[in-house]
Amino acid sequence: MPLHVPPAPAPALRTVLTALGSPTAVREARTPSLRTAQGPLTAELPLPVHVLDRVTPAGTSATRLAGWRFLIRCHERAVAAAETRLTPDGWAFSHFFEGPYVTATERALRQAETVPGAYQPRLLSVPGLYMLTLWLHGDPTADGTGGHLAPTDLLVPLAPAPPGIAAHRPHRAGDLLPVLTHRLTPALATTPTPPPLLGSPA
Structure with missing residues (x-):
């Protein structure tokens, strides 16, 4: 069924649109596909970017909002992305990337x-594993800037995913977090063998 994309903060969107309208910002971006795009560029599908800082031995997660990411489209195709970050003065454009x-x-x-x-x-970004996932939060009406990672939420690792973790397969957070716990903090593993590899959809 259709996803409930949370609304991005208006100031964050404005900073991206301003950057898109700036020939200097686009020209200096390290994104050849953005510089050579033929046609109008639009910022769509804003997604809040949360960072998984740690997983406790009990399996609970600590996440924090790091910014908002927008897909930059040209003729119905995503050619790049734009990231914004929160500063003491409010939302600011960070960079384009591809x-x-x-x-x-x-x-x-x-x-x-x-x-x-x-x-x-x-x-959901896991910096310790160089891993990025699409986090499907079970409460579609929640504020996209907060909320905890529930065991029943779905995580879809994006390619390239770390070895042993299947990309583009939905995993329940309650199943994936033990694997991440083992990899992030091996000393906290309570079993002599590592958790099984996740290769099947939830």
């Missing part, structure tokens, strides 16, 4: 629309 996570995000969002149930899409 690469595999742009197309992987677009693919994961299309796949998520076929998942039964209602979800709110977010992005």
Whole structure:
């Protein structure tokens, strides 16, 4: 069913639109696909980017909002992404970028629309594993800037995913977090063998 994309803060969107309208910002971006795009560029599908700082031995997660990410489209195709960050003075444009996570995000969002149930899409970054996932939050009406990672939420690792974790397969957070716990803090593992690899959809 359709995803319930949370509304981005208006100041964050304005900073991205201002950057898109600036020939200097686009020209200086390290995004050849953005500089060579032929046609109007639009900022769509804003997603809050949360960072998973740690997973406790009990399996609970501590996340924080790091910014908002927008897909930049040209002729119905995502050619780049724009990221904003929160500063003491409010939301500010951070940078444009391109690469595999742009197309992987677009693919994961299309796949998520076929998942039964209602979800709110977010992005969850795991810096310690160089991992990015599409976080399908189970409360579609929640404020996209807050909320905890519930065991029943779905996480869809984006390609490229860490070895042993299947990309573009939805995993329940309650199943994936033990794997992340083992990899982030091996000393906290309570079993002599590592958790099984996640290769099957939830």
